[in-house]
Amino acid sequence: MKEFISLIIIIIFTGVIYYAIGPVAKKVEGHKFIPNHHFTYSDIPPLKLKGNVAKGKALVFGAGACIGCHSIKSVGIAAPMSPVMAAKTYGVVPPDLSDAGVLYSPKFLAAYIANPVKAMLLQHRYNAKNGKVFPMPAFAGAGGNKQQEIADMVAYFKSIAFTKKISPKTAFVDSCGRCHAIRFDKWTQIGFIPKFKNNLQKLKFELKVTQYQKALKKYKGSLPPDLSTILESRNKHFVEGFMENPQNYIKNTAMPRVGVTAATANQIEKYLFQTSNPEHAQRESLGRGIMIYLFIFAFFAYLWKRSIWKDLH
Amino acid sequence: MAHFTKATSLHDWMNQRLGIDTVRRVMATEYWIPKNINFLWAMGMVLAVTFAMLLISGLFLLMYYQPNIHLAFDSVNDVIMRQVPFGWLFRDIHAVAASIVFLVIYIHMLTGIYYGSYKKGREMIWISGMLLYVAFSAEAFSGYMLPWGQLSYWAGTVITDLFSLGSLHAEWLLHWIRGGYTPGQPFLDRFFALHVVLLPLLVIGLIGLHFGALRIPHVNNQEGEEIDFEAEAKKYKSGDKKGSKVIAFANDFMSKDMFVVGVYLIFFFYLVLFHNGFALDPINFIPANPMHTPASVEPEWYFLWSYDILRGFSTNVGLIAFAFAQGIFFVFPFLDRSPNAKPASKRGIFFLWFWILVIDMTGLTIMGKLPPEGMYREVGVMFAYIFIALFIILPFITKFEKKV
């Protein structure tokens, strides 16, 4: 009985310390819990107009001038310049738009085309006061109803995004990859590190990465961090919330609101988790085995003890 | 010269050369342990098992770890965690064991204090135990430097800063310890050497000393009863196992230890496999960056109580209070002037003293985690004063204790 009470006392003290320096301390330290809103983007009005795919296509290729900067590989439009050139020109490579119709929330995409700075919540970096201009111009309209024209373009992007469910890797590469590297998966901002035939090839590639990063650093003020261990150094809730609205977490951060849908965000998180925790499935199955073994071990240890102590008491 | 005869069996052959029967008798079958003990006496074995796990998992980590400031982070977080088969398991075992070993050490220490197990010939057990505590602290700290993350770098900076000794401005000492003005490659190299060679050797040596120190006084028991070991052993050997107050280390004591170890391992591996987040600070998953100080640099939970004493005061006073807190436990056997080596429950006011100490150290641990502002600071400082006061009054309250 006494033994049992000692054990209870130990468990209580351990529990109090664990709880106090864990959850309680976090609260006190003012890590205020910032609720996430499941990528609903309530500040952006819903997209009411129905778009016309053919008209949208004409705008994207014509008055919108989108392909002057962006590639749309799924319909055979290559990038007008190399990533390094693009970074030197714009600060960052304009992303491929093949999957734009599923990556981004449609109403975000519409708001973004109309006013990129506002949609990305980067007014603190680009405004009339400091005179800086965002590399992608706001769509000025092609002479008709601008809102309708934007809806048409969105409809077009939706129509070409034939892959209904994009893979975790593509989701990351297309929406975050132009700024963030993942060295654990050999991803650099300009692509996956290929196999090199010789050292010269390797040095050439590294030179390109360095040039790209230099331009990106100038564009954003700092090099966006490699996200290989972000789920460990932060956590799932943070990454999710940060993606949804970076300004909620870091005031005036240079990281844009990217405007992904909840499904895309889910895929991105999956990718981040898989790259940093490839052992997950093994942990589950091996873990179960180890636990079962230990229960059996403890049970036999108990039987052994009982058989020996029966002569002692 | 010894006389050797033709061996009748392998056992006999070994016995003539190594005296294995004698070793077995001395170390196991006739190493007497009091019968009246509870599971808290198994904590030493739990510690030994935990250390063995640190040693084995550490050895595997060592096969892949790169002590280089450019490679260290990825050698741990990429190579060991992602590429080496079962590397993640060894790292999680190592990290969880390094944290849990302190929980068990504190339980072990407080058990010793509660039952007065540092008195009447058991002083060396206590002192060697304290040396082990210090060696483990150094081991844990040096281990934390190795992944070369943000916490490695900045905790390394903050802790080595203590060696400039406040107003003494012993910068020469600080730079000598760091191997440079700020932590860099020489810093990582020396902590690597300490962590994987010198300190583990020291720990192993100290464990030997600790066990050796136990041999003559024997372990204490639940009632603090003085046992005539020779007489009781005779009773045991004559077959009166039930009447004897002693049991043999093996298999009597061992069988109980193994059961406790078995239960402990369930708890331990549950943490390793499914709940290991507490063991590694998230900040250390960001590679070291000398240009960017992280928002918070906090010690691991097991250093919080002394950390809170350190920061409760101005720099110089804090350092002295910190040294006091670290050193005072060493002389515990000599501060306790009581004639009794009995459990605290039989020692009147000392019982109260003990629980105040436990609550005070718990309080310090919690306050050490909270930001040192406003009320938390004041409460923390109050706990620090209580801690110091407890040890100042200890000789007086124990001196007047009645013999029981």
Ligand code: HEM
């Ligand atoms: C005696 C043999 C030991 C060896 C060979 C060893 C080896 C290593 C190695 C190579 C690392 C770096 C890899 C890593 O960070 O996970 C490490 C980390 C570490 N070790 Fe040990 N170790 C030993 C014992 C201990 C002991 C006794 C403790 C503490 C009580 C300890 C505490 C730590 C800690 C806290 C880390 C950092 C864990 C982390 O960040 O992952 N080690 N050890």
